[in-house]
Structures are given as structure tokens and as C-alpha cells.
Amino acid sequence: RKEVEQDPGPFNVPEGATVAFNCTYSNSASQSFFWYRQDCRKEPKLLMSVYSSGNEDGRFTAQLNRASQYISLLIRDSKLSDSATYLCVVNTGSWGKFQFGAGTQVVVTP
Amino acid sequence: DADVTQTPRNRITKTGKRIMLECSQTKGHDRMYWYRQDPGLGLRLIYYSFDVKDINKGEISDGYSVSRQAQAKFSLSLESAIPNQTALYFCATSAGAIEPQHFGDGTRLSIL
Numbered sequence A: 001r002k003e004v005e006q007d008p009g010p011f012n013v014p015e016g017a018t019v020a021f022n023c024t025y026s027n028s029a030s031q032s033f034f035w036y037r038q039d040c041r042k043e044p045k046l047l048m049s050v051y052s053s054g055n056e057d058g059r060f061t062a063q064l065n066r067a068s069q070y071i072s073l074l075i076r077d078s079k080l081s082d083s084a085t086y087l088c089v090v091n092t093g094s095w096g097k098f099q100f101g102a103g104t105q106v107v108v109t110p
Numbered sequence B: 001d002a003d004v005t006q007t008p009r010n011r012i013t014k015t016g017k018r019i020m021l022e023c024s025q026t027k028g029h030d031r032m033y034w035y036r037q038d039p040g041l042g043l044r045l046i047y048y049s050f051d052v053k054d055i056n057k058g059e060i061s062d063g064y065s066v067s068r069q070a071q072a073k074f075s076l077s078l079e080s081a082i083p084n085q086t087a088l089y090f091c092a093t094s095a096g097a098i099e100p101q102h103f104g105d106g107t108r109l110s111i112l
Helices: none
Strands: A004-006 A011-014 A019-025 A033-038 A045-050 A055-057 A060-065 A070-075 A084-091 A098-100 A104-109 B004-007 B010-013 B019-025 B031-037 B044-051 B054-057 B064-070 B073-078 B087-094 B101-103 B107-111
Touching: A004 A084, A011 A019, A019 A084, A019 A104, A033 A060, A033 A070, A045 A055, A045 A060, A045 B101, A070 A084, B004 B087, B010 B019, B019 B031, B019 B087, B019 B107, B031 B064, B031 B073, B044 B064, B044 B073, B054 B064, B073 B087
Parallel strands: A011 A104, B010 B107
Antiparallel strands: A004 A019, A019 A070, A033 A045, A033 A084, A055 A060, A060 A070, A084 A098, A084 A104, B004 B019, B019 B073, B031 B044, B031 B087, B044 B054, B064 B073, B087 B101, B087 B107
């Protein structure tokens, strides 16, 4: 079993709609969680950190469920520019190694 | 200017050649990482360094070596390149164990 798993998609989303997807992780000792956005063949860019209480940044909402060991990302009012691959990143302990999911592709259509 | 700079951005070379990829950062972070990315796979860790005197192997270090020349510089070498090392390579930095990583623009490496 992979340490971090994501649905590869693609999630085809009409412009203006809401899309949500999850990421599961296997290491219960994981301490920090992040969502990154990656455009085709470019560097991953930090979208948001994921906190235990959940957090929101504009149209993006991230949640953490420690009991079931998953994090989620919800995008409201999708824009064409939201089309990208979203990477789930989980740290594997207190010493700073990270595991990356393979990414979830989101395609926003007009 | 980019905070994390990788050179070269693209490289095409032949099997058996020695290749060095360089990474420099202006973020002042102690922690630096090298990853490779292949289509359909997540980023995989090659080597990481938590300070100038600390070098650690990642999950796929075979065929690679690194050098941490200074806090700001971390280079990756392929001693004798082989075609299955064709990939997109990223350097990243981090301020601490649970802090997010910041990536360079990547190096597209093709080995013929």
C-alpha cells in the first residue's frame, strides 16, 4: 500500500461548480499536511497547509480527519485557471521527510 | 528572482555521461531535498540534507550522489547516466521539520 494515495481523476468540473477530493495517508504519526498545485511539467506550488481545525483560503477549503487518516480539498466556484494537478503532501514524522501523492487532476470546463 | 534556482533547466545527454544538476537558494533554509518525478508517479526523494554536514539517502538514491557545498547550495550528480534516469528533477528547501517545502523550477533531463 502506498503511504499517500490520491484518486488520479480527472475530475471534470463545469466552471462555477464545486469539486472535492480526498487523500489518504498510512502513517498515523504524520504531523503536517499540505496541498500543492502543479501545472503541467512545472514545479509544485504550495496551495495551503492543512490544520487540524480545518482551514479556508478564499474558494479553497482543506480538512483533516486524523481518525480516518485522510485530508480533503474542496474548491468552490471553480475557475478555468483552477485546472491543474493537486498534490497531497504528508510529513512522515518529526524529522522532516515528506511523502507525495501522485496527484489528482482537475479539469475545469467552460 | 526565484528563491530556489535550478540549473540547467533542460539537459539532453547520452548514456554513460556524468551529469551535475545544481540548486541554489536564497531562502536561508537549512533543509534541502532532491526529488525526481516520473509520469503518473508522485515525487520520489533521492537525497536530502538538513545542514551542510548532514547528507541522507532517500528512497531512490542508487545511481545518484550529492554534495552540499554551502547552506545555499546542494548539487545532484549522476555518475554514469542511464536512460531510466530520464525524468523531471526538482530541488526543494524547507525551514523546518514540519514546514512546507519550496521548489525550484525543475530540470528536465533526457538520457539517450
